[in-house]
Each structure stands twice: as C-alpha cells, then as structure tokens.
Amino acid sequence: MFQGESLVGFLKWAVNDKNRQVFSVTNKCLEALVKAVSGELKKKGAAYKLWDLVKEIGEKGDGVVTTKMLNGIISLFSRLGKGMAGYEVFSKFEDLSCVTNADTYYYTIEALCRWSIYDHVGLVCERMLSEGKLPIGGKVGIIIGFLCKGGMEKEAHSVYLSAKEKKIYPRQAAVNFLITSLCDRKKNDVDDVRLALKMLDDFTDGEKRKCAIKQYTCVIQGLCRTNDIDRAKSLLAKMIDAGPPPGNTVYNTIINGLCKLGDMVEAITIMRMMEDRGLKPDVFAYTVIMSGYAKGGEMEEAAKILAEAKKNHCKLTPMTYHTMIRGYCKLERFGKAVKLLEEME
Incomplete structure (x- = not known):
C-alpha cells in the first residue's frame, strides 16, 4: 500500500506541464489523496505537500478542487496542531474558485481555537454569521464552547442568537456554559451579565428550568457584583414563582449585595423571606x-x-x-x- 506522501509526489509529477497531456487529475483522484494523507496524522510534511499540490492544481482553474477537499485539509491541519495553516486554507477559497459552507467555518474555528489562536477567530465568526452558514446544532455548541474558553463571550452570544433565529438548537450544556461565562467574576461586565439574564427567558420548559439552578445563581451573582440589585431581586421573585427554587446561595448573594449598598432594611426583609420559605440562614x-x-x-x-x-x-x-x-x-x-x-x- 502506497503512503500518502508518495502519492502526493506522484501526482505532483503527473500535473507537471510536461505530463499533463498524458495524465489528468480528477475530483475522485484528489479526494482519495486527501483522505489517504488525512489518515497519516504523524506526518506533518505530507500535509503541507498535499496543500501545496492542491493549491497548484486549483490555481489552474480546472474545477478539480472542491470545497469538500479544502474542508478536509483544514480539519487535517487542525488535528496536526497547525491552526494557522488551516486558516491559510480558509483564506484561499475564493482564489481556488471554491465556496465556503457551514463545515468550512466549523473546521476553521476549530483549528484556530483548538490551539488558542484567537487573533483571527472574530473575523471568521463575523463572516460565518453574515453569510448565515451555521453548522448543525452539536457543532454550533462546540463553537460556542471554544469561543467562551477564549474569552470571546460576546461573539459566542452572537452565534447563539443567530442559531436561535435559524431554529438551530445547540446542546443545553453549551448554552449553560455561555450563561456562566457571560457572568465571569473576573470581568464583571454589566452588558454581558444582562445578556445572560435575557438568555434565562429561553428556559421555558419547566424541567429544563428546574435543572438550571447553577445558571440562575450565576446570573444573580453577576447582577449583584455589578450593583444591579433591583434586577437580582426581580429574578429572585421569578425563581420563587416559577422555579428553579432559590437556595441559600441565592439569598446570601442578594443579602450581601444589599448590605454593601447599606440597605439594611431590605437585607433583613430578604432574610425573613428566606426563613418563610423554610430555609435556615x-x-x-x-x-x-x-x-x-x-x-x-x-x-x-x-x-x-x-x-x-x-x-x-x-x-x-x-x-x-x-x-x-x-x-x-x-x-x-x-x-x-x-x-x-x-x-x-
């Protein structure tokens, strides 16, 4: 069985101007080559040689190079830990007469975020959203997770809103992670916390809301850290009315926020409310x-x-x-x- 690197060398020889009249490279042939090289993850040199070959063939404008091939090469570079090489492939789509699709954006964002290369992620996300090319729900959730880990919560929220508009539903774990990331105590960003608060409105299912006590608690804590006590109290009232039932942590957080503001009367009122609901301060x-x-x-x-x-x-x-x-x-x-x-x- 031939190794991928040897096959790349042969095709490079075949597409040479001297041999083009004898040999022709087809879509199937090139797709098979991409698949073969993708299976040899320990050989980074083969991946770069493959990319050079695909560029050479694509720039001739024969229509042999396809979006599927380029996506496969981006994914290959991602797995090899070469995020910027994957980004280079992404940036060459137009030059190679290929059109990006949802997988293109997914693999490119994965390639960059997987190896903590966040400089270009914002541009890729912006293009993905403007073109409306979001991947399926599970992959949208992974993108949201990548962005949150990179401190790009606002971009992650934009992806969430776009997916919601298109009725693409990421996994609940990704939504929960976005809410807690927007309430990051290291940033205390008022706008981010309010975005998280708005997201809680999407917990319309009683069972989902019941399991979201951590997210509600994070939002309460974020509101209190940003001195938005009125919204924190309003959210507490909603929790009492519709769930999830607030625990000691929620009450303590609001009591602490009120005490810092010197509103002792209201702090005592919240503590008595806590007792009335059977919780011991x-x-x-x-x-x-x-x-x-x-x-x-x-x-x-x-x-x-x-x-x-x-x-x-x-x-x-x-x-x-x-x-x-x-x-x-x-x-x-x-x-x-x-x-x-x-x-x-």
Missing part, C-alpha cells in the same frame, strides 16, 4: 448583616443579629466575631470588643 448570612450594621455604626442592631445567630447556630466563625470586634473598636467601645474577644477564645 447560615452563619455567612448573619455575618454579612452584622457587617452591614457595623459599617453604619449601628452596633445595637448588629448585636441583635449576633444573638440570633448564637441561638440558631452552636458554633460561629472567627470572621463573625472579628466583624463585631472591629465595629466596636471603630466606635471606641473597647470593653464590648474585649468581651467578645474573650468569648471567641
């Missing part, structure tokens, strides 16, 4: 509220919360005591601070 919730009161110099109110925390929890954290001690020291009520320090020890 944890030590973190009590500590956050104490901290909010302490920052405002309201140590009597903070002391009441401390007493409630002791009643409901047999053991408090050092942070709980530190919060109260700092509050008393700030008001120069050192006796109270020393008493708590002794209690803590």
Whole structure:
C-alpha cells in the first residue's frame, strides 16, 4: 500500500506541464489523496505537500478542487496542531474558485481555537454569521464552547442568537456554559451579565428550568457584583414563582449585595423571606448583616443579629466575631470588643 506522501509526489509529477497531456487529475483522484494523507496524522510534511499540490492544481482553474477537499485539509491541519495553516486554507477559497459552507467555518474555528489562536477567530465568526452558514446544532455548541474558553463571550452570544433565529438548537450544556461565562467574576461586565439574564427567558420548559439552578445563581451573582440589585431581586421573585427554587446561595448573594449598598432594611426583609420559605440562614448570612450594621455604626442592631445567630447556630466563625470586634473598636467601645474577644477564645 502506497503512503500518502508518495502519492502526493506522484501526482505532483503527473500535473507537471510536461505530463499533463498524458495524465489528468480528477475530483475522485484528489479526494482519495486527501483522505489517504488525512489518515497519516504523524506526518506533518505530507500535509503541507498535499496543500501545496492542491493549491497548484486549483490555481489552474480546472474545477478539480472542491470545497469538500479544502474542508478536509483544514480539519487535517487542525488535528496536526497547525491552526494557522488551516486558516491559510480558509483564506484561499475564493482564489481556488471554491465556496465556503457551514463545515468550512466549523473546521476553521476549530483549528484556530483548538490551539488558542484567537487573533483571527472574530473575523471568521463575523463572516460565518453574515453569510448565515451555521453548522448543525452539536457543532454550533462546540463553537460556542471554544469561543467562551477564549474569552470571546460576546461573539459566542452572537452565534447563539443567530442559531436561535435559524431554529438551530445547540446542546443545553453549551448554552449553560455561555450563561456562566457571560457572568465571569473576573470581568464583571454589566452588558454581558444582562445578556445572560435575557438568555434565562429561553428556559421555558419547566424541567429544563428546574435543572438550571447553577445558571440562575450565576446570573444573580453577576447582577449583584455589578450593583444591579433591583434586577437580582426581580429574578429572585421569578425563581420563587416559577422555579428553579432559590437556595441559600441565592439569598446570601442578594443579602450581601444589599448590605454593601447599606440597605439594611431590605437585607433583613430578604432574610425573613428566606426563613418563610423554610430555609435556615447560615452563619455567612448573619455575618454579612452584622457587617452591614457595623459599617453604619449601628452596633445595637448588629448585636441583635449576633444573638440570633448564637441561638440558631452552636458554633460561629472567627470572621463573625472579628466583624463585631472591629465595629466596636471603630466606635471606641473597647470593653464590648474585649468581651467578645474573650468569648471567641
């Protein structure tokens, strides 16, 4: 059996101007060659020689080179870890009289993102969306995942919207990953978080919504980190009404956001709402509220919360005591601070 590299050498000899009258290269012949070389992943040299041969044949304008062949070469370079070589093939489609299709964009984005070459991905995505050539649902989900991993959440969201418009539905795991990526705590991008919030409207199926507690929680956290407490409270109300049922983490996040803004009345209201729904406030919730009161110099109110925390929890954290001690020291009520320090020890 001939090796792919040897076959490439033979065809290169066959297409030489001196031999063209005797030998002719057909679509089937070239497709078979691409398939043969694609099976030899350890031989990068053969892949480059194949690409040089295909370019040479394609530039003659005989119509032998096809979109399917070029897609196969892009995929080959992707698997070989040569993302920029794959991008070169993509950029040559027009020169070789070939038309891109959905697989072309999928393989090109895969080739670039798979090896963390994100400089050209935005342009490829823009062309894919403008031409409306999205791959099938599973591959759309993979593209969304690649883009999110590369920090290109907005581009991933554009792909999601375009797919939704065309009734192409990526896997739920990809949608969930996009929502959590848009709420990335390292970026705290207000616009990204609101895009994620809007995406939650697509959870119309009760069962899907029930399983999406992580995504709802991420959006709540993103809204609170960007000081959009009103939208966080509105989302909490929707969760209570239609699901998924909010847990301690959701309530704690909103309570923390309210305390940072100094809205202690509303923070207490949310904690009582939490209790009414059968959830027990944890030590973190009590500590956050104490901290909010302490920052405002309201140590009597903070002391009441401390007493409630002791009643409901047999053991408090050092942070709980530190919060109260700092509050008393700030008001120069050192006796109270020393008493708590002794209690803590």
